[in-house]
Amino acid sequence: MSFCLILLAAGKSSRFNSNLAKPYHKIAGKTLIEMSLNKSAFFSQIKKTVIVYNIKDKKNLKKLKLKNIKFIKGGKTRQQSTFNALKYLIKQKKISKVLIHDAARPNFSKKLIGSIIKKMKTNRAVIPKINIQDAVKQRFESTQYEYIIAKNRNNLFLTQTPQAFKIKEIYNLHKKNPHKYRDDDVSLYIDLNKVKFIEGEKNNFKITDKSDFDNLKNLYKSNISVGIGFDIHRLVPKRKLYLAGLKIKSKIGTLGHSDGDPVLHSVTDAILGACKMGDIGEMFSDKKNKFKNIRSTILLEEVVAKIKKNGYFINNIDINIITQAPKIKKYKKEMIKNISRLCDVSNNKINIKGKTTEKLGLIGKEKAIACEVIASVIRHD
Numbered sequence: 001m002s003f004c005l006i007l008l009a010a011g012k013s014s015r016f017n018s019n020l021a022k023p024y025h026k027i028a029g030k031t032l033i034e035m036s037l038n039k040s041a042f043f044s045q046i047k048k049t050v051i052v053y054n055i056k057d058k059k060n061l062k063k064l065k066l067k068n069i070k071f072i073k074g075g076k077t078r079q080q081s082t083f084n085a086l087k088y089l090i091k092q093k094k095i096s097k098v099l100i101h102d103a104a105r106p107n108f109s110k111k112l113i114g115s116i117i118k119k120m121k122t123n124r125a126v127i128p129k130i131n132i133q134d135a136v137k138q139r140f141e142s143t144q145y146e147y148i149i150a151k152n153r154n155n156l157f158l159t160q161t162p163q164a165f166k167i168k169e170i171y172n173l174h175k176k177n178p179h180k181y182r183d184d185d186v187s188l189y190i191d192l193n194k195v196k197f198i199e200g201e202k203n204n205f206k207i208t209d210k211s212d213f214d215n216l217k218n219l220y221k222s223n224i225s226v227g228i229g230f231d232i233h234r235l236v237p238k239r240k241l242y243l244a245g246l247k248i249k250s251k252i253g254t255l256g257h258s259d260g261d262p263v264l265h266s267v268t269d270a271i272l273g274a275c276k277m278g279d280i281g282e283m284f285s286d287k288k289n290k291f292k293n294i295r296s297t298i299l300l301e302e303v304v305a306k307i308k309k310n311g312y313f314i315n316n317i318d319i320n321i322i323t324q325a326p327k328i329k330k331y332k333k334e335m336i337k338n339i340s341r342l343c344d345v346s347n348n349k350i351n352i353k354g355k356t357t358e359k360l361g362l363i364g365k366e367k368a369i370a371c372e373v374i375a376s377v378i379r380h381d
Contacts, residue, residue, distance in 0.1 A: 001120060004048040004095045004167070005040050009033055009061075009103035010074020010081040011054065015209050022207055023103040024060040028220050028315050028378040029346050031064065032207065035106035035380060040099075042110055042309070045117050048095060050088065051103075052081045079181040083174045090171045098170060100185050101162035107216060108162065108204045110311065116164045119196055124169060127186045128160040128200030159184055160200040223379040224315060227273025229266035232370035234362075241326075243369070244319075244335035244352070245297045245342065248326055254369060257286035257293075262371040263321060264296035267339060268303050270375035271314060275307045300342045307377065308344075315376040316349040322363055322370040328354030 009023040016022045023033045030038065033051065040046050050070045053061050061071065072088055074081035082100060089095055097120055099113070112128060119126040136151040163185055173188040174181075180188055189195055207213050235241075239253030242261040254260030268280045277283075284291050284299050291299075304314070317339065321328050328335075332352050340347045362368040 001045050001097055001117070002094050003043075003046045003097045003099055003117065003120075003164075004050060004089050004092070005046050005162070006082065006085045006089075006098060006100045007033065007036055007049065007051045007103050008074075008078065008081055008101065009054070009057070010052045011078070011104070016207075016213075017210060021054065021057050021060065022213075024057065025213060027106075027213075027217055028313060028380075029349050030313065030380075032106045033061075033066075033103050034064065036101060036103060036108075037066070037069075038308070038313070038380065039108065039110050039113065043113065043117060046099070048089075048092065050085045052085050077181075078183070079174065079178055082185060083178070086167070086171045086174055089167055095167055097164060098167045099162040099164050100170075102206060104207045105161055105204060106207075107201075107219065108160075109201060112201055112204065113162060115198060116162060119198060120164045123196040124166055125186065125189065125195045126164040127195055127197050128163075128204070129157045129197045130160065130200040130202060132156045132158060157197075158200075159186060160204050160206075220378050220380075224376050225274045225276070225379075226374060226376045227270040227275070229268065229270030229273065229373040229375065230371070231262040231265040231269065232363075232368055233260045233262050234368050235366060242296065243321065243328075243331065245295075245300075245338040246331055246334055248331065250326065252366075258284070258291055258299065259293060259295050261296035262369050263319065263335070263373075264300050264339075264342075266371040266373040267317060267319065267343070267375065268296070268300050270317070270373040271303060271307060271343075271377065274375050274377040275310060275312045277307065277310070297338075297342055304343055311379050312377045313380055314343050314345045314349070315378045317343065317345070317351070317373060317375045319350070319352045320355050320372045321352065322355045322357065322372070324356050324359060324364050324366045328352065 013021040024031050050072055052072050052074045054074050072084050075084055116126045132153045136153045137148045138151055139148050177188055233254035233256050235252045236255045237252055241248040241250040241253040242259045244263040265280055272279055335352055336347050336350045339350050357364040
C-alpha cells in the first residue's frame with residue numbers, strides 16, 4: 001500500500017486570535033506542522049507528503065526548511081484546499097491511498113496512524129471517532145419562544161483526523177458532491193456502511209483557540225524527563241582536539257577510543273539518561289574496533305535517531321565545558337550551531353558555559369578537559 005499524507009494548514013486561524021497562524025506555533029521547539037510530520041515519518045507506507053498552505057503564511061512555511069514535500073496553495077474552504085491536493089495526487093501513478101489530516105490536530109499517536117494504515121488493507125475508508133459522554137442538547141427557535149430538545153448521545157460521535165481513503169474514490173466524491181461537504185471528508189459518503197470507524201483518542205483534539213493550545217502544552221509538560229551527562233579526557237600530544245564537534249587548533253588533544261570529544265559524549269549520555277536508554281559506553285563499547293577514532297558527531301546522530309523512534313524529542317540542553325584552555329567564548333556560536341544540527345533542536349534551546357577550575361587539579365594544569373550536561377526530552381507519543 002502506498003499512501004500520501006495531505007496535511008491541511010491553509011485555515012485562517014481566526015478563532016486562535018494571533019498574528020501567527022496556528023500551524024506555526026511551537027510546543028517543545030516544534031511547530032504543530034513538524035509534530036505531525038515527525039510522527040508520520042515513521043511509516044514506510046507513506047511515500048509522499050503534501051502540505052496545503054495559506055498564501056499569507058508562505059514566509060513562515062519557508063522558515064521550516066522542510067524537504068521532500070510538495071506544497072500546494074489552499075482554497076477559501078477546507079473542502080477546496082483538500083480538493084486542490086487531490087487534483088495533484090490523482091495524477092501520481094504510485095499513490096493509491098491518502099491520509100487527510102488537520103495540522104491543528106498534532107497530538108495523534110503513532111499507534112493510531114498505524115492502526116488506520118492497517119485497517120485500510122480491507123476497507124475503503126477508515127475514520128477515527130470518539131463517543132460523546134456528556135449530555136447533548138439542541139436549541140431550537142420559533143417566532144414565539146426558544147426551546148431545547150435532549151439528544152440521544154448513543155447515536156452521536158465525534159470524528160477525528162487523520163482520515164484514510166482510496167484516492168480515486170475520495171477524489172470522485174469531492175468532484176461530484178462538493179455541496180455535501182460538512183467539516184470533514186467522510187461527510188461526502190452517503191452510505192456509511194462503506195466506512196470503517198475505529199476508536200480515536202481523547203488527546204487527539206483539534207486546537208481551535210488559545211485554551212486548546214495551553215491544554216496541549218500542559219500535556220507535553222507532563223511528559224518531560226531529564227538526564228545528566230559527564231565526561232573527562234586527558235590532554236596529550238599528537239591527538240586532535242574536538243569540542244562540540246568543532247576541531248580546535250591546539251598542540252595537544254584529547255585521549256580517547258573515539259575522537260575523544262567530551263562535550264558530545266556528555267550530551268549523548270545526558271540524552272540517553274533522559275530517555276532511560278542506558279549510556280554511551282553500553283551503546284558504543286570502547287572494546288569494539290569499529291568505534292576506534294570514530295567522530296562523536298556520528299555517535300550523537302545515531303542516538304538522536306534512536307530516541308526519535310521511541311517517540312522522544314529533545315527539549316533543551318545546558319552545557320558546562322570545564323577547561324583552563326582553550327577559552328570557550330569565541331567558539332560558542334559555532335558549537336551551538338553544531339549541536340543544534342546534530343540534535344534537531346533550535347539554537348535557543350541550547351546553552352553553553354565555559355568554566356575553569358582556577359588552575360586547580362589536572363584541568364587547571366591543562367592536562368584534561370571535562371564537561372557536564374543536563375538535557376531534557378519530551379515524549380511526543
